[in-house]
Amino acid sequence: MSESAKLLHAISLQVNGEPVSETVEARKTLVDFLREDLGLTGSHVGCEHGVCGACTVRVNGQIVRGCLMLAVQCDGAAIETIEGVSDSGAIADLQDAFEKRNALQCGYCTPGMLLTSAELLNQTNAPTREEIREHLSGNYCRCTGYHAIIDAVEATIRARAGAKP
């Protein structure tokens, strides 16, 4: 095996704005790295094959499945998790709307739902309910039946549009 092909790799990256340097096994997924090595347990592990969306995090500004990317691939990347996005206050209104409308019960899917919804809020001004549903269709919720989640996202979109001059 050639010299560069190794089982262990040193990586340096930014996580929620903080520089991080660690050594990781090649096989370690990004979400396991965040949870086990950095203690950032807000990103959840559900299906581990890209179906449920509980592990959604941002890599270089785009949402990805944390279980379908390796930590070693994130050398040099900027990662944002629900912890960082919550602390920044960027989605405080969306989080309030989730709480007001009971858009969560057990909360397991919520970090993924919030980050996925946040991407939609950043992309387009006035998505329809159908578009919200489509955008969130890759995130499973086993408690709410989704209606309250769609309501919360829609309410946040309306409030943000109303707040604009």
Next chain:
Amino acid sequence: MKPAAFAYAQARSLDHAIALLSDNEDARILAGGQSLMATLNMRLSSPSLLIDINCIEGLDAITERDGIVEIGALVRHAQAEQSPVIARAAPLIAAALPHIAHPAIRNRGTLAGSIAFADPAAELPACLMALAGEVEIQGPDGKRRVHADDFFQGLFETALGPHDIITAIRVPAARPQTRIGFAELARRHGDYAMVGLAACARADGQKLRDVRLCYFGVGATPLRARQAEALLTHGSDDDQIEKACAALAQDLDPADDVQASGKVKLHLAGVLLKRVVRQLLEPRS
């Protein structure tokens, strides 16, 4: 589950990637990883080495030249969705992209990766075949191009050799008379289709010529419905469409799977054909 242990290497160039492939048994290419990582996590595959090609420069371009749209091996679904070149010159691919998985997956997954993986229920292999496109491949013996009709050879089997890499996929750019149609039936948005149909034709007055109907989710590879294609080149009034639907029973022989029986799939193939023929008959805006 967690993947079995493997080594990881970043390829600096295509030649480097091919050398790593040749030097290591059971090595796999990692591009978008949106199918590969799932199979690793489920331990359906356990390669000795992953060769990450994401850092190779020059593979992420979408270009249109001499009537051909070329999509580099690292072009991601989300990038293609936003590309004006794809929207204008590859409208069938533009129509298919929103059906592929979900935004977080489309941000990472590559079009070429979907072709290389060749899932029989995936949208893009069928689109490539409907468009009579080709796959550009680089291997130890240099570059070659393989037509879509020859590329998909069996269940997850393609014309790629063990040390080959797809460098680009190429499809003819749409012309004013090009007509396209796309429809699929899935239980949830973003799921693999129970049955899907990607189609392309050339309008000639009121007639359709060069009709290519490519079904997915009904066999081991994307499948052309050749008798239905031939019938539709003779006319596309309601009678002829019914005849084409009836001919699907000869063209397709879908097996039962967890989603539906073969009989149901054959019925749905007819439902999709009617929808797609309506799209083929509409001039593109």
